[in-house]
Amino acid sequence: MKNEVITIDLGSNSFRVLKYDYLNFKIIDEYHQVTGLADGLIDSGIISFEALNRVVEALCIAKDKLNFNPNNAVCVTTAAMRKAKNSNEALEYIVKNSGAKFKIIDAEEEARLTLLAIKYALKREKIDTQNFTLLDIGGGSTELTISFEDKIYTKSFDFGIVTMTQKALKDGKLFEDLRNQEIVIKEFLATLDFSIKDFPFIATAGTPTTIASIKLGYSYFNYDKNVVNGTILDIEDLENSLKLLKEKSLEELVALVGKGRVEYLEIGTYIYKLFFNVLEKSKSIVLDDGLREGVAIDYALSLK
Known part of the structure; x- marks a missing residue:
């Protein structure tokens, strides 16, 4: 082809x-x-x-x-x-x-390409919004991007599910780190000269999609992104995820979320909760699309 x-x-x-x-x-x-x-x-x-x-x-x-x-x-x-x-x-x-x-x-380029993928995904899912807040929880960094009237405001935070988990295992200061990051996030939001109160809160990457999949009754082995796309999550869904991690055995969790993901899901959920609280959102729309889709769309557009 x-x-x-x-x-x-x-x-x-x-x-x-x-x-x-x-x-x-x-x-x-x-x-x-x-x-x-x-x-x-x-x-x-x-x-x-x-x-x-x-x-x-x-x-x-x-x-x-x-x-x-x-x-x-x-x-x-x-x-x-x-x-x-x-x-x-x-x-x-x-x-x-x-x-x-x-x-x-x-x-900045990572955020731009991810945002490109999300804009196409919103059209595909028939979610009509020009203004939105996008959270991309990565392994080594976390990006928050605000799309407002064709303008982009983005901030990359120096923490992700892998690095924060490894740091927490080393120094045991997870909740102190989360509180410190809350201050940094609020400082970024304070630079905006408009309100994001009514902006839909969109989240992508492994933590949101995994929690959405669990909520829908799927596991790692029958994960279906077409079903996950557009799923609405609230704080209670995140609390249920944390509860599940405490109740299930390691073997059960691996079957549910996949090898190499279990050890990071807890921290990922805490990071997700952090943004829910700081952004003062009651719900979040989950999309599976991300950087690789953005790179592909960017390539396609460059040929036009």
Whole structure:
């Protein structure tokens, strides 16, 4: 098929691949895997050899499943590579062992591309809103973007589910960290010269989609993004998620949310709750679309 592009988003915890029909703006196929790129980053400051090998292995599996040449893929990577002291060496290792050439994008570009995907998703889901607040909870950073009358206001916060979990395990100061981050978020919101009180609160990435999936009665193994897209969550749904994590065994949780996700879901839920409270929202719309879709749409638009 000539009119297709492969886009790859290598995040701090997840590896997501999309095969996209850029003429008709349609998803052909996709693949995702937890690679844990940021494992140990908070302590060492580097991307580990083990994590790089997991990425190379994931690329090999994705290449076979989606039938593509990694050399031709449009590949981006985010917070973990931005933070790592050995990012150049890490990227060289990946290209040498897989052929995939990753570009480190900054937080502003990450937010722009994710927002692009969300705008298309809102049209697809027939959610008619020009003004909205978008939360993207990543592994190494968290982005808050306000779309208001064709203008974009975005802030990347230096915490994510992986880095905050690892820091909390190390120093035991999770709730102190959350309180400190609340101050930083409020400082950003104070710079806005308009009210976001009536703006829909949209959330993307693994934590919101996982909580939505659980609410709908799905598990990791029968996850259906078409059902999850547009799901409404409230604070009670987040509280139920935290309760579930305490009540279920590790084996049950892995079956429910997938390997490599269980250990970060609690912190992710606390981060999600933090934004619910700071933004003073009673509900949130969940969308599965994110960076890899944004990269694909951006590629398609560049050809017009």
